[in-house]
Amino acid sequence: MRPTIKAKGHCRARLSVSAGFSLVEILVVLAIIAIAAGFVGVSILSVLKQQNSRICLTNMVTIEAAKDEYARDHPGGSAIPSASDFAPYFRFGIPRCPDNNRSDYANLLDLKNPVNCPVHLENAGKLNAGK
DSSP: OOOOOOOSSTTOOOOOTTSSOOHHHHHHHHHHHHHHHHHHHHHHHHHHHHHHHHHHHHHHHHHHHHHHHHHHHSTTOSBOSOHHHHGGGSSSSOOOOTTTTTOOOBTTTBSSSOOBOSSOTHHHHHHHHTO
16 A cells, blocks of 8 residues: 555745845855955966066076077177077067067167066066076
8 A cells, every 4th residue: 555645735835035135145245255256366467467577587588598699609799780680599589578568678689788678677686696
């Protein structure tokens, strides 16, 4: 024999008025999420800025190495005549700072002075410390 259930409307679930979240509770949760998203956004921007600074420093080191090669190939020179004479020393073209609207570095063609970036001034000290 199978047991049978005789229920006449007694098993219906009733939703009361206090079954959901209030508007204030939902707004508080949304505010907490927005604040957390703001912290994440700020940290991501900071990381991207550090990354661009490191890319800039790497580009400056690459340019200095190419200037040394140019000076060995052309002894006695104090400056590179033009960027087109300097371009063959790079595989993918002369590197540029990612934050400087893709313009050339200062002292790019000067063999006597190290290359520097007007945006990432902190890299000048790091570049000179390696010499």
